[in-house]
Amino acid sequence: MVDLSSYEKLPISFYKNPDVVTIARQLVGKFLFTNIGGKLTAGKIVETEAYNGRDDRACHAFQKRTPRTEVMYAEGGRAYVYLCYGIHHLFNIVTNKEGLADAVLVRAVEPVIGIDIMQDRRGEKVKSHKLTAGPGTLTQALGITRSFDKVSLLEDQIWVAESHDEEIQIGVDRRVGVDYAGEDAKLPWRFFIEGNEFVSVKKRNP
DNA sequence: TCTAAGATGGGT
DNA sequence: CCCATCTTAGAA
Numbered sequence: 459m460v461d462l463s464s465y466e467k468l469p470i471s472f473y474k475n476p477d478v479v480t481i482a483r484q485l486v487g488k489f490l491f492t493n494i495g496g497k498l499t500a501g502k503i504v505e506t507e508a509y510n511g512r513d514d515r516a517c518h519a520f521q522k523r524t525p526r527t528e529v530m531y532a533e534g535g536r537a538y539v540y541l542c543y544g545i546h547h548l549f550n551i552v553t554n555k556e557g558l559a560d561a562v563l564v565r566a567v568e569p570v571i572g573i574d575i576m577q578d579r580r581g582e583k584v585k586s587h588k589l590t591a592g593p594g595t596l597t598q599a600l601g602i603t604r605s606f607d608k609v610s611l612l613e614d615q616i617w618v619a620e621s622h623d624e625e626i627q628i629g630v631d632r633r634v635g636v637d638y639a640g641e642d643a644k645l646p647w648r649f650f651i652e653g654n655e656f657v658s659v660k661k662r663n664p
Numbered sequence: 665t666c667t668a669a670g671a672t673g674g675g676t
Numbered sequence: 677c678c679c680a681t682c683t684t685a686g687a688a
Contacts (some may be wrong), residue, residue, distance in 0.1 A: 507671070516671070526684060544682030546672050563671060594672050635671050658672095666688075669685080 460498060461573050465489060465619035469548040470612060473534030478553050478560035482508035484648045485551070487626050489619040490567055497575050499600050501567025501590055502621065505650040505657045507633045511559030514647075516639035519559035529608045530559035537616060539597070539607040546594030549602050551611065551618070553587070565593045565634070565648070567600075568656045576600070611661045627652035634659050 468488070475481050483506075489501040511519035511530060518540070519527040528536050530552055530614045537559050538542045538550040550561040569576050576599035577587055590596040597603070602616065611617045629652040650657045 518671080522685085523684065540671090541681095543670060543672055543680080545680065548671060550671090565671085569677060588673095592673070633671070638670085652673075667686095668684105670682105670684090672680105674678105674680095 464622075465491070465500075467612070468618045468620060469489045470533075470535050473551065473553050473611070474555055475534070476554055476558070478510055478562060479488075479508040479647055481551075481553050482506040482562045482647065483628060485562055485564070485618065486628055486649045486651060487621045487623050489570065489621055490564060490596075490616075491571075491600060491619060493614055494601045497572065497601070499572035499575050499620075500570045501576075501596060501600065502570055503566075503618075504563055504568050504654045505564075505566035505648070507563045507565060507649075508647040509561050509563065514639070514645070515642045516633060516636035516645075517559070517561075519561075520590065523559070527559060530561050531557055532608070534560075535611050537602075537606045537609045537611065539602060539604050541604060542594065547597040547603050548593045549597050549600075549606070563593060564596065566591050566650070566656045566658045567596045568654060569599065587655050589656075591656040631659075 509517040519530045533556045534553040536552045537587045542548045554560040592597045630646045631648045
């Protein structure tokens, strides 16, 4: 049994910060929990990316408000989950105040709690270092699907908890897979724990 | 209605 | 390198 009292759920104020890039950096090292039908899993966030709805062409909500991106316009502290390539569920954390569509994509976590559950969800053949090393694989391991879209991170189905880690080395790089965004693809808005084996893309994109 | 493209991952 | 797989946004 896991002692949850040592993990403090982040408050709403954390998510309302108007600077989504700062939030993306701050989320690295924190813990992402899900509790699905009593199955508790958690991973340390080791890689994130920031997306800004006003002046970032890589953001789904850039200069538009559609049914899919509606939740990004909500007050910070909710999940934005969408299906990518018809196959993978990608998990984002909505930030900023209502009306300003920002979000942080969680790209990788390191398994911490419920590793056996994650292994079951991913399948026996998956090696441990591949268990949660990518935005589509961590959602499978944590059981995150589109039913989590719009769900509040202040409740007990999915949430982020403070870490008491000291001295992690945070690397910065351009974001992955957003070449369609032109110049904005070069923004240094990806953050990761330097040297962590679960980071999805290790080598730098110059 | 129709269609192209996509914030990926796993296999060859 | 190839391709699975299906929603979404935008056009017609």
